Amino acid sequence: MLNLPASLVACFLLCFTSVRATYQYPDLQYDALEEFLYEGTRPDGSSMAQLVTPCKLRGGTNTTVAAEWLRLVYHDVATHNISDGTGGLDGSIFFETDRSENVGAGMNNTLSDFSSFPNKYLTRADLIAIATSWAVATCSGPIVPFQGGRVDANVAGPFGVPDPSDSLESLTANFAKQGFNVSEMIQLVACGHTLGGVRYPDFPTIVSPGADTSDTVVDLFDDTQTFDHNIVSGYLDGTSRDPLLVLNQTMASDGRVFGSDSNVTMQSMNSADAFAQTCVTILTKMLQTVPSTVTLTDEITLLPVKVSTSAVQLTVGTSELQFQAAVRVTVANSTTTTVTMYWCDRYGDAANCASGLKRFAASGASATVSSPTSQAMGVTLEKYKFVVPINANQSISKFWFEIDYGNGTTSTADNGGAYYVVDQDEVLWVPSMSQAKSVLTGVSGVTVTAAVKNTSTPSRVYMDCFGRATTDYIAANATYDLTLNSSIPAVAGYNFYTGTATFDYGSSMSFDLYSVAENGTSYVDTYRQAGLIGVALASTSTVNSTTSSAVGGDSGAGTARPVDSRWAVGALGLVSLWTLTYL
Numbered sequence: 001m002l003n004l005p006a007s008l009v010a011c012f013l014l015c016f017t018s019v020r021a022t023y024q025y026p027d028l029q030y031d032a033l034e035e036f037l038y039e040g041t042r043p044d045g046s047s048m049a050q051l052v053t054p055c056k057l058r059g060g061t062n063t064t065v066a067a068e069w070l071r072l073v074y075h076d077v078a079t080h081n082i083s084d085g086t087g088g089l090d091g092s093i094f095f096e097t098d099r100s101e102n103v104g105a106g107m108n109n110t111l112s113d114f115s116s117f118p119n120k121y122l123t124r125a126d127l128i129a130i131a132t133s134w135a136v137a138t139c140s141g142p143i144v145p146f147q148g149g150r151v152d153a154n155v156a157g158p159f160g161v162p163d164p165s166d167s168l169e170s171l172t173a174n175f176a177k178q179g180f181n182v183s184e185m186i187q188l189v190a191c192g193h194t195l196g197g198v199r200y201p202d203f204p205t206i207v208s209p210g211a212d213t214s215d216t217v218v219d220l221f222d223d224t225q226t227f228d229h230n231i232v233s234g235y236l237d238g239t240s241r242d243p244l245l246v247l248n249q250t251m252a253s254d255g256r257v258f259g260s261d262s263n264v265t266m267q268s269m270n271s272a273d274a275f276a277q278t279c280v281t282i283l284t285k286m287l288q289t290v291p292s293t294v295t296l297t298d299e300i301t302l303l304p305v306k307v308s309t310s311a312v313q314l315t316v317g318t319s320e321l322q323f324q325a326a327v328r329v330t331v332a333n334s335t336t337t338t339v340t341m342y343w344c345d346r347y348g349d350a351a352n353c354a355s356g357l358k359r360f361a362a363s364g365a366s367a368t369v370s371s372p373t374s375q376a377m378g379v380t381l382e383k384y385k386f387v388v389p390i391n392a393n394q395s396i397s398k399f400w401f402e403i404d405y406g407n408g409t410t411s412t413a414d415n416g417g418a419y420y421v422v423d424q425d426e427v428l429w430v431p432s433m434s435q436a437k438s439v440l441t442g443v444s445g446v447t448v449t450a451a452v453k454n455t456s457t458p459s460r461v462y463m464d465c466f467g468r469a470t471t472d473y474i475a476a477n478a479t480y481d482l483t484l485n486s487s488i489p490a491v492a493g494y495n496f497y498t499g500t501a502t503f504d505y506g507s508s509m510s511f512d513l514y515s516v517a518e519n520g521t522s523y524v525d526t527y528r529q530a531g532l533i534g535v536a537l538a539s540t541s542t543v544n545s546t547t548s549s550a551v552g553g554d555s556g557a558g559t560a561r562p563v564d565s566r567w568a569v570g571a572l573g574l575v576s577l578w579t580l581t582y583l
């Protein structure tokens with residue numbers, strides 16, 4: 001066997017476990033879940049990951065944001081009834097915080113953290129699951145894998161969160177109802193109570209007030225804020241400070257739970273590795289505790305090279321078309337990666353790269369993106385953004401990227417040989433000519449401007465709006481028509497249509513923009529983000545052209561390279577192939 005550098009071995013593991021063989025752009029749900037999980041942001045760039053990273057304390061307290069998030073997820077899960085398949089991680093907690101079983105500022109803090117981030121493809125329940133994985137990872141814990149597909153409840157679920165005063169029989173029966181046996185109950189409570197603690201104002205019969213009673217006093221479960229096995233070792237060696245163990249014995253539920261199998265389970269978790277491994281397994285099961293009507297997706301793994309559907313935009317600028325795309329690349333820290341975007345015309349002599357003509361541009365500045373999950377994986381994710389002018393007579397049919405990792409390795413990101421296709425240019429959203437209605441009237445809503453090709457008169461232009469980040473937590477959607485706005489002069493062969501969505505769909509509202517041609521053909525500019533409203537694109541790169549057959553594009557006089565989709569994912573993938581061959 002060859003003696004390989006550790007980085008290559010790590011890459012081997014990463015590359016083979018992280019590439020989903022069947023993934024192909026565009027996959028709107030996968031794209032949205034993957035982007036949120038590994039980049040931590042919603043499509044307009046606002047970051048939820050920053051609220052918790054790095055294992056941040058909650059302002060005004062000595063507990064962490066991560067602890068508050070982890071408690072919330074369990075309180076949502078605790079509504080599960082395994083015998084009839086109802087309840088579980090379904091976001092019903094959003095409607096349950098007025099219950100005494102959900103007492104505490106931590107609950108409302110958390111709901112406020114989460115409120116603006118759910119979107120069309122990220123349900124509130126999936127968001128809670130991702131937040132759980134981040135909470136554990138950012139406090140030095142292991143990575144809990146994430147699967148998506150949870151469906152939101154729009155009403156409160158049954159009561160049923162365990163209380164510290166419950167007897168062991170009642171606690172055991174309650175966990176059994178949720179689908180956890182005795183040793184799983186012990187594991188789950190230990191993996192939860194490694195973070196945070198118990199507050200004075202919430203549980204005055206357990207925790208005493210501090211010297212200043214206006215303070216929020218959190219009596220921590222163990223001496224660290226990190227996700228570690230101190231909760232277990234302290235219990236076993238008798239040095240625990242856990243307030244649910246050593247203070248008011250009527251309220252000592254941790255004592256009753258931890259000792260319920262004569263310490264067998266606690267002993268099996270009494271090392272850093274065993275604790276981490278056990279917690280990954282039991283927290284994964286907790287996140288899979290969903291109503292029986294829900295089917296979860298496969299694990300959402302990191303795509304080594306990723307094009308965000310929400311960031312791909314063909315639009316109309318002041319005198320011509322503009323095209324924006326972003327590609328995220330898993331880069332090596334030690335070298336400088338450069339990325340070039342190539343594309344084919346849609347019309348004219350070089351349509352679809354006929355006679356081998358491709359246009360290309362260098363990227364603008366790149367930005368590093370991360371979440372607790374990608375940080376814990378130790379990967380560096382760099383996002384390269386492109387904004388290029390496009391002649392409307394040529395337009396654009398498909399694009400792809402050549403990546404130079406700066407270490408002698410290059411690769412092509414061309415969506416497994418299918419390229420990234422721009423499927424239509426008949427109807428285009430124009431963010432720079434759209435605005436939040438509140439700017440005009442103080443009333444919620446957005447005014448959207450669409451550019452529609454003036455070669456035909458559409459029979460209808462309309463938008464389907466969708467919002468999940470609503471004030472009442474209930475997803476909303478509606479359709480609004482756009483009408484020809486003759487006060488805006490045509491640009492580059494496009495007329496402009498405007499329409500207003502009058503409901504407040506929340507900060508992560510998205511919409512699909514349709515134009516129906518006279519012959520009935522429908523065109524759609526899909527999954528546009530109202531959060532990007534008002535943004536005028538500044539072209540970042542000069543456009544060049546080449547007829548080189550080495551850069552893909554297919555129509556290069558029959559000399560297109562063969563593409564194996566498994567290896568078209570980036571340099572790491574290529575190194576993996578090499579690693580596999582020589583191991």
Ligand code: HEM
Nearest residue numbers: 063067070071074104106162163164192196197198199202
């Ligand atoms: C026997 C079952 C359980 C009981 C009786 C219980 C009880 C409690 C109590 C009384 C608090 C203090 C809350 C406050 O002061 O606001 C607390 C905090 C917490 N619980 Fe549990 N819990 C149980 C199970 C779990 C489970 C299964 C998890 C997660 C897997 C969990 C995670 C947490 C976390 C992270 C905190 C700290 C919150 C913070 O610092 O803000 N608990 N628990």
